[in-house]
Amino acid sequence: MEERYHRQALFKPIGNSGQQLINQKHVLILGCGALGTASAEGLVRAGIGKLIIIDRDYVELTNLQRQQLFNEQDYLHQTPKAIAAKSKLKAINSDVTIHAHVMDATNITLEPLLKGVDLIVDATDNFDTRLMLNDLAQKNHIPWIYGSCVGSTGMSFTILPKETPCLQCILDAAPISGATCDSVGIIYPTVQMVVAHQLTEALKILVEDKGSLRSNLVTFDLWNNQYQTIKMDRAKKKSCPSCGDNPSYTYLNYESQTKTEILCGRNTVQIRNKRHVSIEQLANRLLSIGQVKKNDFLVSVAFQSYRVVFFQDGRTLIHGTNSIETAKKIYYQLTG
Incomplete structure (x- = not known):
């Protein structure tokens, strides 16, 4: 050896x-x-x-x-x-x-x-x-x-x-x-x-x-x-x-961890994070992913078969799935 x-x-x-x-x-x-x-x-x-x-x-x-x-x-x-x-x-x-x-x-x-x-x-x-x-x-x-x-x-x-x-x-x-x-x-x-x-x-x-x-x-x-x-x-x-x-x-601590929940009847998972996001920076970064829409409060992007909406207060909605694992995977793919 x-x-x-x-x-x-x-x-x-x-x-x-x-x-x-x-x-x-x-x-x-x-x-x-x-x-x-x-x-x-x-x-x-x-x-x-x-x-x-x-x-x-x-x-x-x-x-x-x-x-x-x-x-x-x-x-x-x-x-x-x-x-x-x-x-x-x-x-x-x-x-x-x-x-x-x-x-x-x-x-x-x-x-x-x-x-x-x-x-x-x-x-x-x-x-x-x-x-x-x-x-x-x-x-x-x-x-x-x-x-x-x-x-x-x-x-x-x-x-x-x-x-x-x-x-x-x-x-x-x-x-x-x-x-x-x-x-x-x-x-x-x-x-x-x-x-x-x-x-x-x-x-x-x-x-x-x-x-x-x-x-x-x-x-x-x-x-x-x-x-x-x-x-x-x-x-x-x-x-x-x-x-x-x-x-x-x-x-x-539990309070600092990213939270996930399935929204009843909506085929949507919500992810909550304590960190607020910059709408402008996120929108610019997502332009290469798909069609981006934004206003002063949120930015949304079409990604594969999903629609992902990021709110300024740290919430994210992943539309098109009831799977928390799938939602988390998409979330990290887009945000790092």
Whole structure:
């Protein structure tokens, strides 16, 4: 088995001792889309000891362009992403213990799975889940690596509880666009660039080389040849509800969670979020999706066979379905 990882162990910052550490470590990946499948494959090839992968969705045709563990058979059989990923990963490295969970990640379903986890890799597609994950990681003192990509742009940041700014601090200091792959598209190299940053940071954490970790937020635009690192030291706030002196873990509270309900007799699901939206910004972003209508109070868009209406007060109506899961999927596809 030493021969399998020989080239990796030859890399001096890892070495044989680092390889042994990797073989003993436990990583959780939240999300099994583009970032999640690539990160999972990289960790499995690197010889991670135990891997948990979580995703609520199944494989669709549009996934095959960038989600590298899936094939046409997975799409034809509508295989859950976590299950399809596990099958491919076990074929790559049968020595790795892999647990696949087909589920909606909430603070209630996710927290029991964090026991013994050494690192969390973010591969989610929305900030509701990321902010919940941020609170859970701070509460349980688990490092995690944020990553996101859309179009030809991406970013990544490594979060160490009690040491670095958390995601909430970063969002307060440098608001991030809510553009999604469904609204502006994505090219495959963008995914690989984010994964390269996330996986490299993951290996540093797994071999316990904290001194080599990147302390800056990295952002890039491959198409426009832009690359930037932004210092985030001053972003950390003592008053932060997630990583501050007196954390309240706001996004683990019921009041802060996104609420859903089926509207009786209307073939409509309502989603309620505490965050108010900018009608103008949302309307401009949705123009590439379909026909957009707006006034001072709401913006609506035709998306596939659904009509989606966003209200300024944070409510959203998804007309054309009585399925909460379908409604949430559409909501996150459009809002990020």
